[in-house]
Amino acid sequence: MVTSRPGTGSVASSQLLLDDRDADAAELPNVSYTFDLEGLEAAPDIEEIEDALHAISGVRVRIVFPKHTAWISAPSIVAPGQIAAVFAQFGVTATMTETSADRYLHDSRSRGRRRRSQRRRSKLTRPSWRLRRQQEEEDRAAERARAAGFFDDEPGEVGRSPHEEEPEDVLFTSRDLVTRARLYVALLFGLPIIVISYNPDWQFPWWQWAAVVMAAPVVVWSAWPFHRALVGGVRRGLTALDGASTVAIVAAYLWSLSMLIFTEAGAVGWTSRPKWFAIQHSTIYEGELFLDVACGMTILLLLGRLMTMRSRASILDLIDARRPDPHSLVKVARRGRTSPNDPYETLPLQEVNVGDDVIVEAGEVIPVDGSVIGGAAVIAPGAVGGTEKPGDEVNPGSPVFAGTRNVEGRIKVRVARTGHGTRMAATRRWVAAATHHQNRATMLSTRTAALLIPTALTLALVDFALWWMITGNLNASFATALAVLASVAPVALALSTALAVRHGIEASARHGIMLRDGRVIRQLDSVDTVMFNRLGTLTEDQMVVQDVTAAEGENPELLLRVAGALVIDSDHPVSQAIVHAARESRDRGTEDQSVVPHFIQASRVEITEDGSFTGLVELPLADEAGTLATRPVEAVLWRPRTMSELPTGRLSRAVAAGGTPLVVRWRGRDRGVITLTDTIRTDAPAAIDDLEELGLETMMLSRDAYPVARRFADRLGLDYVLAGVAPGRKPHAVRSVRTRGATVAMVGDESVLDTIRVADVGVLMGPTETLNLVHGESITARHNSDHGVDVVILRHDVSAVPQMLNLARRVCRIIDRNILFAWSYNIVALLASMAGLLHPMAATVLMLGSSVFIEAQSNRVRRF
Structure with missing residues (x-):
């Protein structure tokens, strides 16, 4: 029996990929990489990680625990993503430094040119499938590195963090294939078919044969994203949410083609008249075409999905659009330069260091976090944070953040954070991780919604059989079955929760409130007691x-x-x-x-x-x-x-x-x-009043004696005071309140981090450094009743607390209404279709309308 240490299985697989290339690897030069490590808990773990990396042919590694840094030398044939994946198996996030990423990109281009040259010289020698796959992976890694910039998006790849994935689309497995070109083709060939089908006077001889030819590219090419999603889902043991629709499209086309071949519908001069109820349909011998249904369903599906994709521009896309280019040139005023003719030095942004003084002219985007030390300007708010307002004026001493635009004036900014350390970058990492974890949670509701597909297929078959046995009319039987498939709306059910939660997370992030995931929104909705630590929250x-x-x-x-x-x-x-x-x-x-x-x-x-x-x-x-x-x-x-x-x-x-x-x-x-x-913070009394209006009890934790603490609480209007609580006893005080049946949201700063962790919802008020500090822990740690931080508030005003709770309640109300509407619609639509009251085209319109209605309801969350 052969055993292996946990976490090294995929390393063995990686070794197999390299077995047939060891001779080539020996001739290739080595490349050096530097990785920053997150999640390296203890020094004893280093030996296991190094052994796993040394199992890859030619890799040499040295990990320095105090600096959480890894220096790695590997053959150029080994992709950095493969190295990062090994670290990930041990719970360690390995992020390549920017210098290493740039060097790897340059080397990848050179290797790509060499490979193309070798392929031209050896066309008769076909490389193994393993080598071809490895070469494709390296090409994709180079492309991702080229677009990486300051921010890391893909897991386990060059400069990427496993938590910083782009939001997965859990609803549509072939989303990239849904393009405007497919919609234009569907409109070009499908609309004439629909118009002629519902206007008998326009039906010329042989029109039905022209229609079936014109419908072919619509059904095959334009509807291909939905067909591929269905096939891909079957291969993976899943059900695509548009599965019923793609079955309906194919069935409608094949049925129409069969009618043209085997019935009078293919005769010259045959005309069709629209019939909206099943009892009106012709008999099978007279023929019946449903080409209008196949084309109309394809057009509506493409239109709906494109509208959905367009309306879902995420905050991650907004941040990426506003992120400073690391290669852009900035003016830096070096202290000590006395030449009046050359007072500034022009440098790429990636070479700017903490402590440098950057000059930002009017119309430019501020590229760093820092404070103004000279000049004055009017700035426009950035993509995140919520602390700036349009037309805010900044003067010496005012903090500024990367991504905000200098509208008017000229300022000198002393750099405090740059690159990955800025508030914009930290917010992006947080939201990416929150969205990633939320997508995993949403898969449950998506799978539940997907159960409607086999249910609809079963109901369609039963409906077809019952109508055939009762009426003997195959056309009417097929029309009702087609309406069943067209009316079912699993997308509406899947969207009912996912979209509102996503908009809630992003809306809060835009206003400086970082939510860990969608589960926190539900927890905030159930909170009935808000507890404050006095220092750092209610006071300056x-x-x-x-x-x-x-x-x-x-x-x-x-x-x-x-x-x-x-x-x-x-x-x-x-x-x-x-x-x-x-x-x-x-x-x-x-x-x-x-x-x-x-x-x-x-x-x-x-x-x-x-x-x-x-x-x-x-x-x-x-x-x-x-x-x-x-x-x-x-x-x-x-x-x-x-x-x-x-x-x-x-x-x-x-x-x-x-x-x-x-x-x-x-x-x-x-x-x-x-x-x-x-x-006392100026907005604290108003924030306490807002919490009271929400029906919440307010408490304050304090080390002071009761008379001192009570006098302070009376100035704010707090309900209760827990006074004389030593710092080490504050977590016990929170637990005691919870044991009495209260659902507690604890608000505090870094000094009471242990107390925040024991609350039902832990809310940490702190600067960008705090967000960087708790990012990994708050997302992943949840042990028994103690867990990581659930919410990080980057703002310095107490009003963020009632705004956060009010948003959570609004999101939960919308989610509950969406779920009720989605289930009600699906039940009523299926019953109406089986009863023959819905034409397949009308069922398609209702199906799309239900999704649009739920999306419109969910979009209301964006209004903070």
């Missing part, structure tokens, strides 16, 4: 020291310096405010340095589970004789969670007075209270 990110209350006999300046020394290495807004106040106090220098040292150094600083800072600081202390001497003492900076933690007196009154209180303690005694204040 910056805080300031409002007051310092010292205990009797203590120096307030010394309190600030001790607190600043403890928190100097923390990037939390509270810590930064204290450090800023301590530095201002030091710069004033009004205190005696023997009492308040100019610098205080803290060592062995630790952060406890409840968020307190502890450490050793050097302080001047008086001994028994009253002599001051510097001694190390243990100092603590802590936040009171209840009023009982402080004795009554000056300090307790300072804690309850307002603001965020922090208590400074050393040598076991509380020395004073530092009170900080932050600014």
Whole structure:
């Protein structure tokens, strides 16, 4: 028995493809690639991945875990997509760097020229099918690399990420074949047939034979996308959604041809009159043609699919249309260049680095993310983000993002992010991954809708048999069966959910709200409680020291310096405010340095589970004789969670007075209270009111004592406050609310990421870096009740929260109405067709109309 390590099966298959080319590979030069790795969890995994890659003939690899980078040398005959596929088997996303992708493209073109030359020299020697397939794969990989630019779209290929696939079309397997040319041919030959069929006065001798000849290209070539979809579905064990329609088209044509050959319908001077009900149809001996049905159904199907494809321009297409060309030239102002005649340097965009200053003239698209450091301009909003409005004016200090257009003015932008790091690129990766996962989920509803096809075929056969046995009229029997096939609308049923969800994901992304997938929309619709972490959501990110209350006999300046020394290495807004106040106090220098040292150094600083800072600081202390001497003492900076933690007196009154209180303690005694204040975001009260109007309960999590937290909550109108909750206990607080039956959406920033994960819906408010950070984890991680981030809000306004919930409710209402309409239509249409009340042409129009109606309903989601 032969066993193999998991994840190496396809590597073995790849090796088989290379077996008959090892001799050629030895003569080919090696190519070096550099891959950035995502999802590499642990260093021990490296050995298995390297072994799997070394199994490919000629491949040598070195993976550096701290940098999450792989350097690979491989024969030029080995495609990078094959290497990326090996990484993907271990759950690692390998993305080729831009430099490697450019080099590979150049080498691919050279290899392509060599291969064409070799083919001309060896026409008598036919290469093996394996070699031909590998050559075709390399050509396709080169084409994809040529169009890649900054963004990666195809899984497992050059510079591509497995999650960044183009949205699969789960509805039509031959979508690329549906072209305008096929519609024009159908109209050219099909419309005259329909017009003549319904106007007996225009039916000239032998018109029926001319009609069957003219209908042939319509039925065969114009309807070929639907025929191929049916055949491809049968080969894969699936059912194409247009399967019933293609069967109806072929059946109508073959029936008409048979009538011309075997009945009086083929006689000279025979005329046809339209009959709308089954009981009116002629007997089989008199003949009956359905060429109008075959042509009309083809025209309507092509027209409907083309309209659908045109109306579904996705946000990914919009981003791609606005993405900056990496080879475009930009003006860069290099700091240190003093020549007045040549103050700028012109560089390709792909050579611009973080920290460079880019000049953007009026009419140009801003190519990078950054901040304005000079000039002023009026900008138009980009494809994503939702933070810019038409005609927004930017000045020095204003943030700008790639993809926005400079309408008027001239600005200098300090580059913060470029290429794959921009907000536009991060949003594209997120939406591509969300759409990819949503398409997989939509396959379930598509397969359910596809069950209508065999059901319709069965009903059509039963209907044909019953009508034949009851009436004895084959024409009427065939007409009702044809109407059954024409009326069934599985596309409408499949669209009922998929299209509304897709528009919901894209509409939210356009406004800076990134949804993980369609399942999140349903979860948001069921939310009844919205919980906020105070800092980073309801308030601005910056805080300031409002007051310092010292205990009797203590120096307030010394309190600030001790607190600043403890928190100097923390990037939390509270810590930064204290450090800023301590530095201002030091710069004033009004205190005696023997009492308040100019610098205080803290060592062995630790952060406890409840968020307190502890450490050793050097302080001047008086001994028994009253002599001051510097001694190390243990100092603590802590936040009171209840009023009982402080004795009554000056300090307790300072804690309850307002603001965020922090208590400074050393040598076991509380020395004073530092009170900080932050600014409520301007739209926060209105956003809380909007949530109340939606019937939602609002809560706030806070480490502060209840009086402090309740006073802050009253200013916003929040319903409930969970006060005195230590950072490590916040996830438990969310779980306790959930166990009482509430469906919780937790809104917070990066500081409470663990708390966000335990909510029913985790909503993270953060910048573009946050979106890049949680992109892979939030899409794939979902373990038990704890899962990754469900929503990332790139905006800085609280109003995004009620907008997100309102959108989710609207999407779910539209989905429910679409599903009800789709099922109701299919049931009524099938019954009417079987009863002989629907002509096949009328059934076709109704079928297409149902799909158009559902698409129009779903398009309403685009209005955010």
